[in-house]
Amino acid sequence: MSDPGGSSLNLMRFSYRLLLIGCVSACAPMLPEPQVNLPTPQPQPQAGAPVTTPPPAPQTPPLAAYDQQGFEGWKQGFLARKGGARRADYARELEGLTPDPTVIRLDRNQPEFSKPAGAYVQNAVTPVRIAQAKQRIDRVPWSVVQRFGVPSEILVGVWAQESAFGQVQGDYDVIRSLATLAYDGRRRDWAEGQLKDALDIVVDGRRERAGLKGSWAGAMGQTQFMPDNYLRLGVDQDGDGKVDIWRDDADALASAANLLAQAGWKRGQGWGYEVTLPSGFDYAEAEGPKHNWAYWAAKGVRLAQGGTPNGAEALEEATILLPQGANGPAFLALPNHYVIRRYNNSVSYALAIGLTADGIMGKPGLTKAWPNDPSMTRDQRIGAQRALTQLGYDTQGVDGVIGSNTRAALRRWQIANGRIADGYLTPALADELIRRTN
Numbered sequence: 001m002s003d004p005g006g007s008s009l010n011l012m013r014f015s016y017r018l019l020l021i022g023c024v025s026a027c028a029p030m031l032p033e034p035q036v037n038l039p040t041p042q043p044q045p046q047a048g049a050p051v052t053t054p055p056p057a058p059q060t061p062p063l064a065a066y067d068q069q070g071f072e073g074w075k076q077g078f079l080a081r082k083g084g085a086r087r088a089d090y091a092r093e094l095e096g097l098t099p100d101p102t103v104i105r106l107d108r109n110q111p112e113f114s115k116p117a118g119a120y121v122q123n124a125v126t127p128v129r130i131a132q133a134k135q136r137i138d139r140v141p142w143s144v145v146q147r148f149g150v151p152s153e154i155l156v157g158v159w160a161q162e163s164a165f166g167q168v169q170g171d172y173d174v175i176r177s178l179a180t181l182a183y184d185g186r187r188r189d190w191a192e193g194q195l196k197d198a199l200d201i202v203v204d205g206r207r208e209r210a211g212l213k214g215s216w217a218g219a220m221g222q223t224q225f226m227p228d229n230y231l232r233l234g235v236d237q238d239g240d241g242k243v244d245i246w247r248d249d250a251d252a253l254a255s256a257a258n259l260l261a262q263a264g265w266k267r268g269q270g271w272g273y274e275v276t277l278p279s280g281f282d283y284a285e286a287e288g289p290k291h292n293w294a295y296w297a298a299k300g301v302r303l304a305q306g307g308t309p310n311g312a313e314a315l316e317e318a319t320i321l322l323p324q325g326a327n328g329p330a331f332l333a334l335p336n337h338y339v340i341r342r343y344n345n346s347v348s349y350a351l352a353i354g355l356t357a358d359g360i361m362g363k364p365g366l367t368k369a370w371p372n373d374p375s376m377t378r379d380q381r382i383g384a385q386r387a388l389t390q391l392g393y394d395t396q397g398v399d400g401v402i403g404s405n406t407r408a409a410l411r412r413w414q415i416a417n418g419r420i421a422d423g424y425l426t427p428a429l430a431d432e433l434i435r436r437t438n
């Protein structure tokens, strides 16, 4: 995952969502995702996020390893660059601050293994999680659903993924975390922008400093909003004059609904459907150009549970997704699937939200099982990208992140080699590609 493309609605969350089986995908963003315009946050190791699993934690370097003098130098530069008329206010909030070595360690943590989509989804969408979500469905104010047009089931699904319904929010001092990331410099511009927004939240009296808590990467509250999104999209649903996404469920849920509405949520439509593909389906069409339901139906695509999309959905341009290749479940992804990905640009994340919502509504589970593919090492991912590029199928970079560019390159290689062109990289296929170039 490379640096954030920085676009509007994203929560500027970073990639490498470290996936801990059994945990909630709460928390923190971190490394900006490459290949995507809307960087997604990377949750902390406790987060039950998409695709990756944390490597063994390295030793945290002693605080002394970080140069306080260097930090002070960065601070003066930041105040000069961003302080403006508020320089004295910012200086007061940053007084006596030290960098947090834990934040630097977590930010540099590169996940070693990446897990297949099914492992993430199955961990995130469990009967227990759905039961917990059902119990909380009434916590979504009806006025929020009416105003923003996002169903309560989707909002509760987001709530579950982001913070386990508010139970896992992170307890880091957001200003210290962001100052540390800015000082460390890997993503300085982004971190300084977020830090300025965090300081404004405090200076303007929107939130007291002691309450500005979040993940190590600065994602705050039940919605895990970065400071810019808090300022831009936060909603004071209960009308007490504060946007309290930490303790007030209604404020948090309304803010999440506002983010999705601003990202283009289409009222009256779902996120998508599990589908079955006919034998002879051209897998190269998956994740390719979008088409309406009539097109897909003519190709022999059927909803796995029978029936058809509703009238509005049928008119939408939709994609076929194969998150785990031709052997796994297939999905028709409607525009709202991509809206959910404005929250966190991960197919697995968006599927988890959608399938949680389906479960709350009592829809049956998937008809096709997720294949039990092994995790892939970073060496395998990088090796496969390097091999494809060397073989003439450019992956647009070798970063160990299997994104749409890598999948497109792999599809071209699969077509040229008479394979099923599902663009899905397994560890065995990665090994084969690596062998071919050795």
Ligand code: CA
Binding pocket: 235, 236, 237, 238, 239, 240, 241, 242, 243, 244, 248, 251
């Ligand atoms: Ca409020």
